[in-house]
Amino acid sequence: MLPINADTPAAWTVDSLRADPSWIFELDDRARRDLTLAVRKTYDPARTLFDYARGEFDLGSAWTPIAGALKQIADGTGFAILRGMPRAELSQDEFALLTWAIGLHTGVARPQGKASQYQSAVRDAGVEYRTGKGRGYSSNADLDFHTDSADMVLLTCYNVAASGGMSMVSSSVAAHNILAQERPDLAELLHLPYYFSRQQEEAADEAPYYANPIFDEAAGVLCSKWNRNRLRSAQAIDGVPRLTAPQTEALDLLDDILRRPNVMFSMYLRPGDMQVLNNHVTLHSRTEFVDHTDPVLKRCLFRLWLAPPDWPELPESWRPAYRAVEPATVRGGIQGHHYDAARQAYEQRQAAEMGMRLPGRSLSFEGIGVSGPSNGNPADAEPA
Numbered sequence: 098m099l100p101i102n103a104d105t106p107a108a109w110t111v112d113s114l115r116a117d118p119s120w121i122f123e124l125d126d127r128a129r130r131d132l133t134l135a136v137r138k139t140y141d142p143a144r145t146l147f148d149y150a151r152g153e154f155d156l157g158s159a160w161t162p163i164a165g166a167l168k169q170i171a172d173g174t175g176f177a178i179l180r181g182m183p184r185a186e187l188s189q190d191e192f193a194l195l196t197w198a199i200g201l202h203t204g205v206a207r208p209q210g211k212a213s214q215y216q217s218a219v220r221d222a223g224v225e226y227r228t229g230k231g232r233g234y235s236s237n238a239d240l241d242f243h244t245d246s247a248d249m250v251l252l253t254c255y256n257v258a259a260s261g262g263m264s265m266v267s268s269s270v271a272a273h274n275i276l277a278q279e280r281p282d283l284a285e286l287l288h289l290p291y292y293f294s295r296q297q298e299e300a301a302d303e304a305p306y307y308a309n310p311i312f313d314e315a316a317g318v319l320c321s322k323w324n325r326n327r328l329r330s331a332q333a334i335d336g337v338p339r340l341t342a343p344q345t346e347a348l349d350l351l352d353d354i355l356r357r358p359n360v361m362f363s364m365y366l367r368p369g370d371m372q373v374l375n376n377h378v379t380l381h382s383r384t385e386f387v388d389h390t391d392p393v394l395k396r397c398l399f400r401l402w403l404a405p406p407d408w409p410e411l412p413e414s415w416r417p418a419y420r421a422v423e424p425a426t427v428r429g430g431i432q433g434h435h436y437d438a439a440r441q442a443y444e445q446r447q448a449a450e451m452g453m454r455l456p457g458r459s460l461s462f463e464g465i466g467v468s469g470p471s472n473g474n475p476a477d478a479e480p481a
Contacts, residue, residue, distance in 0.1 A: 131157030207430025247402030262386030269321035
């Protein structure tokens with residue numbers, strides 16, 4: 098197998114990132130003032146995230162660098178950092194709303210877990226990561242390299258840990274190219290289906306696992322989807338085929354390549370940073386962290402999964418995980434157990450705002466837990 102898209106900017110190395118820092122964007126004082134004003138004039142603690150509309154937030158001059166970061170992840174490296182968000186000027190709740198406001202200008206937010214939460218607070222909630230229902234964002238564990246279940250992930254940093262919590266990003270395109278060069282036989286295996294657990298978060302119309310290749314392509318563009326923790330969990334589910342020795346060897350080599358010094362880029366996010374990733378061409382991870390004892394200082398980031406309006410078609414093999422693969426379609430996310438009428442109404446409004454279509458499938462709300470949390474507020478989402 099020959100490498101695919103070897104010349105694309107998404108096939109970056111650590112050396113190339115350091116040589117060309119055009120993936121870093123900075124907000125100046127005027128942009129910070131514009132964001133601060135946009136949030137302070139709109140924030141109302143009595144409102145839920147679903148109560149806000151895109152038109153309420155004028156991001157002013159800040160939109161230029163934000164749009165630059167979004168273009169970078171769509172057409173460039175697939176990885177960008179925006180620095181200088183007004184963290185000191187805003188409370189934690191206002192900062193969370195700012196994250197949501199940027200999302201309203203970017204795409205349709207996707208649900209992220211069992212509680213069907215559309216924005217997650219990334220902090221240690223005491224969850225054990227390596228279990229059949231563990232989720233990394235609510236633990237302090239060292240994470241496997243993985244992709245999130247949406248086109249784009251947007252992560253804003255409010256507080257950092259006392260120690261640890263380093264962020265790592267690798268290009269899945271570069272890793273695939275290396276794998277294809279070193280072991281083309283194993284690279285071929287990663288284009289076949291593997292089975293992933295839904296971590297007990299499946300909706301009423303979903304099985305507890307799904308099949309997805311690690312690598313596939315659409316219109317000649319290479320995409321990746323990988324999460325070792327979910328694959329490991331799936332091996333304990335009835336009906337899931339056992340991994341063969343060659344499959345395990347291929348996965349082990351992939352994980353090794355992702356952590357090689359010139360493949361894995363490491364950095365600590367700082368308060369006020371926003372990391373943006375294209376999940377189809379990058380994989381990310383995080384080291385274990387030790388948190389502060391003072392609750393006010395504890396590590397806290399806010400995460401949005403988004404379906405943007407102008408991204409290309411995905412491989413057909415992504416459909417079981419994403420529910421749709423067509424462009425300009427609301428796709429991805431983990432529908433969870435509380436996907437109710439309020440959430441559907443948000444998606445309809447925001448899709449119309451962004452000029453996007455909803456998936457063709459019609460969903461019934463019977464038996465999907467409509468009595469659960471319905472306001473989209475991360476503070477009300479149960480850890481999962």
